[in-house]
Amino acid sequence: MTLSGRDAYRDELTRLAEADRRILCLEADLGGKNHPFQLKHPERFFNLGIAEAAMVDMAAGLASAGFKPFVSTFAPFAALRAAESLKLTLGYLAAGVTVVAPYSGVSGAWFGTTHHCLEDLAVLRAFPGVVIAAPHGEAETRAVIAAAVASGRPHYVRTGRNAAYESLPWGDPVAWEAAGGELCLVSVGEEGTRLCLEARHRRPGLAHAHLPYVDHEHLAAAAVELERLHARFVVVEEHRAQGGVAEALALLMPTARVAGVNAGTGWPSEGGDHAEVMAALGLDLRAVLAAVDG
Known part of the structure; x- marks a missing residue:
């Protein structure tokens, strides 16, 4: 079964963490009871609740200690509510933190207009040095996450909600x-x-x-x-x-x-x-x- 982008991220990060104990997973109350990373690596999973800016700040400290933190929350709360923390962590400090932001665009439409996010690329593109990905499909999402782990550079990865698509043949930059x-x-x-x-x-x-x-x-x-x-x-x-x-x-x-x-x-x-x-x-x-x- 083809996974949605956000589920492909969770599955790929869980798999990669088997071989790299520096990988950490931080969530802002999105994980639910069956998050695969939490089930497989409970000692490296942290649910920070709805404290998005604090989660990014915490990830900055963990990255400075040699870890590879991946943080995830709704796109509007990652890119907008925590924008200052992203500017300092991903931009100014160039910390090796990857932010994975599901529910981008209006994919969270069922949650109401507060959960729409049509401005995140504009915000993140203004921070020099941040790698910004908007993958399509399971295979491409997995490739983007694997590349983020390998590079150690600051990343912002934009996904949707539950839609699952087959990826096009991989190409970078096109x-x-x-x-x-x-x-x-x-x-x-x-x-x-x-x-x-x-x-x-x-x-x-x-x-x-x-x-x-x-x-x-x-x-x-x-x-x-x-x-x-x-x-x-x-x-x-x-x-x-x-x-x-x-x-x-x-x-x-x-x-x-x-x-x-x-x-x-x-x-x-x-x-x-x-x-x-x-x-x-x-x-x-x-x-x-x-x-x-x-």
Whole structure:
């Protein structure tokens, strides 16, 4: 059975911790009773409760002592509530802490509007030196977590809620599904990639590139590869236009035409079904196809 991104993270970290006793898992009351890391490595699992900033600060201290702490909480509480702690820990100190943030975008729609997070990439991309990943599918999530363990660099990893997807063939900085032609779809994250795959099903000739990493360093490398093959791009991301990947790529590729399909500037007024909330923000298949034809 294919695992969701957040479950793939937990399973992969539990597996990697078998061989590396420096790996620690910190959670902000998300783990439940059957968290695989807690069951397998109880002495290295810490539930800090709803104290997100304190959890990140604690991880900074653990990293300075030689451990490899992974911390996890809802994306809005990781990227926004604990933003100052992230700035100091991941940015200023460049501590080897990995923050895994599920329920990104509006994937936590059932919990209401307080749990929406459409600004996290803008916040984290403003902190130099942080590796930012938005993996799609189980295999890609596992690869990102394994790379974070091996590198020791500060990471922010964005996932959804329960949706489970098969990953595209791994590629860094670009995972190509298909290339060729003037126009290329560029997808970010789980739902952006889902929409691009649906668009290619409707228009089989479209090129599609998926970006596993979206920090400046990786985007600069991806831009060189993208611009070598295409001149026009439609970037699909479950994020606001401001501070998003389309905006970043437009600056990195000034001679290319870059359009974005995203959550726009509106504020979701209701929770509910994930796809319905995305559509209410103008982020659906119809919007992607309209941008392709535009």
